[in-house]
Amino acid sequence: MRLSGAGYLIKQGVRNILNNNIASVATFCVLTVSLLIVGFTGLFSLNINTFISGVEDKNEVVIFLADDADEEYIEELGNKLRADENISEVIFWSKEEALDGIKADMNDAEDIFGYIDENPLPDAYRIKIKDITRMSSTLYAINSYSHIEKVKAPYDFVNILTGLKSAITAVSILILISLALVSFVMISNITRASVETRHREIAIMKFVGATDSFIKIPFFIEGLVLGIMAGVVASLLTFAGYDRLIALLSTETTLFAAMGSSGFIPLESFMWQLAAIYVGIGAVLASIGTVASVKKHVKV
Amino acid sequence: MIELKNVSVTYKNGVDALNDVSLKINDGEFAFVVGESGAGKSTLIRLLTREVRADDRADVKSVIKVNGFDLIKMKQRDVHKLRRTIGFVFQNFMLIDSMTVYDNVAFVLRCIDAPTKYIRKRVPQVIGLLGLQEKINRYPGELSGGEQQRVALARALVNNPQLIIADEPTGNLDPRTSVEIVKLLKEINDRGTTVLMVTHEHELVKRMGGRLINIRKGEISFDDRI
Numbered sequence: 001m002r003l004s005g006a007g008y009l010i011k012q013g014v015r016n017i018l019n020n021n022i023a024s025v026a027t028f029c030v031l032t033v034s035l036l037i038v039g040f041t042g043l044f045s046l047n048i049n050t051f052i053s054g055v056e057d058k059n060e061v062v063i064f065l066a067d068d069a070d071e072e073y074i075e076e077l078g079n080k081l082r083a084d085e086n087i088s089e090v091i092f093w094s095k096e097e098a099l100d101g102i103k104a105d106m107n108d109a110e111d112i113f114g115y116i117d118e119n120p121l122p123d124a125y126r127i128k129i130k131d132i133t134r135m136s137s138t139l140y141a142i143n144s145y146s147h148i149e150k151v152k153a154p155y156d157f158v159n160i161l162t163g164l165k166s167a168i169t170a171v172s173i174l175i176l177i178s179l180a181l182v183s184f185v186m187i188s189n190i191t192r193a194s195v196e197t198r199h200r201e202i203a204i205m206k207f208v209g210a211t212d213s214f215i216k217i218p219f220f221i222e223g224l225v226l227g228i229m230a231g232v233v234a235s236l237l238t239f240a241g242y243d244r245l246i247a248l249l250s251t252e253t254t255l256f257a258a259m260g261s262s263g264f265i266p267l268e269s270f271m272w273q274l275a276a277i278y279v280g281i282g283a284v285l286a287s288i289g290t291v292a293s294v295k296k297h298v299k300v
Numbered sequence: 301m302i303e304l305k306n307v308s309v310t311y312k313n314g315v316d317a318l319n320d321v322s323l324k325i326n327d328g329e330f331a332f333v334v335g336e337s338g339a340g341k342s343t344l345i346r347l348l349t350r351e352v353r354a355d356d357r358a359d360v361k362s363v364i365k366v367n368g369f370d371l372i373k374m375k376q377r378d379v380h381k382l383r384r385t386i387g388f389v390f391q392n393f394m395l396i397d398s399m400t401v402y403d404n405v406a407f408v409l410r411c412i413d414a415p416t417k418y419i420r421k422r423v424p425q426v427i428g429l430l431g432l433q434e435k436i437n438r439y440p441g442e443l444s445g446g447e448q449q450r451v452a453l454a455r456a457l458v459n460n461p462q463l464i465i466a467d468e469p470t471g472n473l474d475p476r477t478s479v480e481i482v483k484l485l486k487e488i489n490d491r492g493t494t495v496l497m498v499t500h501e502h503e504l505v506k507r508m509g510g511r512l513i514n515i516r517k518g519e520i521s522f523d524d525r526i
Contacts, residue, residue: 002413002415005410005413008410019398200394200396201396203394204394204396204407205407205411206383207349207383207388208383208384208388208407208408208411208412208455208459209380209381209382209383209384209411209412209459210380210411210412211380212380214411214413
């Protein structure tokens with residue numbers, strides 16, 4: 001295509017926005033609102049997941065060793081645990097340290113310990129799991145090692161956290177997909193009205209030998225420009241509203257108060273990525289939605 | 301050149317619009333196509349522009365050739381190439397109201413990605429040929445029916461088509477203007493362009509003379525010079 005032809009098509013696309021101002025404003029509003037809902041749902045999900053991940057990091061599994069485990073084996077086991085990619089931290093906790101800990105906790109009853117000749121507590125390893133969704137398989141592997149007396153893990157805590165995380169992710173994805181579909185259908189319907197008014201223009205284009213892409217490009221440009229505009233406005237509104245919303249939620253809701261305002265993802269860490277996602281989704285939804293409404297007229 | 305051999309068209313609702321039609325119109329010919337409403341005239345035009353396709357019959361080999369294109373074998377993505385060799389004139393003019401006379405005519409060349417320099421040279425030339433220089437910056441709503449149809453003719457001509465298909469071009473015009481438009485079509489034909497004009501105005505056809513193709517119930521019932 002010639003440069004002058006491309007320029008003409010771009011001009012036509014922009015002209016369409018101005019000529020069909022009601023449809024353009026409606027498309028722009030639908031997109032902006034959808035992007036804001038998508039954005040805030042995504043941010044809500046991300047913040048909750050970050051919070052849960054923070055809690056996850058506090059998980060601890062204790063591996064008690066059998067009395068017959070000698071020093072050489074204990075060291076070998078320590079190396080095996082450190083080599084496991086799902087274990088982030090391995091601390092050896094000797095039976096002496098365990099007893100000292102109990103003594104420290106029960107300092108008003110130290111007489112009791114005078115009756116104990118031999119330390120009855122086992123040696124242990126205290127480990128932290130990286131990804132708690134894979135905790136079961138990691139612990140299954142540990143249980144298969146010899147000289148393991150018992151493995152104590154916070155199963156209930158892990159189940160609740162992983163369930164919550166999965167539920168939030170699933171709901172967020174559902175909202176995102178539903179909104180994308182609703183926006184797409186709404187944009188197609190809004191632009192269909194303006195396409196109907198240009199039915200004659202499209203028919204003439206077909207009769208004089210314009211290619212399908214030549215007919216679709218101005219509509220594509222129209223959607224693209226509206227989508228980019230909606231993305232930019234949604235970004236600005238999110239930048240302006242995010243910190244205020246955090247402040248409000250931190251003071252008004254129990255869950256978010258527990259996170260504290262420092263528990264939220266700071267705006268600066270995601271603002272440009274979010275703007276790019278907004279503009280990208282807006283541009284794709286609007287341009288495809290607009291072109292879809294032209295499709296039936298092009299089939300001549 | 302238009303060549304049809306054993307062509308039938310049956311619509312999805314079962315209506316037989318054309319029944320085993322054979323027809324040949326040579327380059328540079330002028331032919332009137334007449335017939336009652338529903339006789340198959342519009343289907344014939346839609347067939348030539350590849351809006352509809354001929355029935356695919358196992359027992360008969362159909363042929364449809366227009367301006368060197370084989371419409372039976374033609375792929376959908378190549379239809380625009382065929383249409384660039386045809387100029388269309390419609391009963392209701394089909395002009396874009398928001399465009400000036402100049403832009404309506406230039407629109408055709410823009411649609412086929414012609415160079416801007418060529419558009420600037422060619423469009424005033426064709427508008428001049430049709431005697432519309434004075435109206436070049438007017439909008440269709442500011443023109444009479446005859447003038448609008450002349451703009452439509454300019455638009456059909458601007459791309460130097462091999463064939464002009466005029467579908468009831470005088471249907472919305474008074475008798476005097478109708479004669480004027482047909483004379484313009486004859487002039488265009490004299491310069492070598494094939495013209496196929498669909499009409500139901502028998503009086504006008506008798507007055508102008510030439511080849512007459514009469515379609516009746518989907519079949520050609522008469523094809524000769526009058």
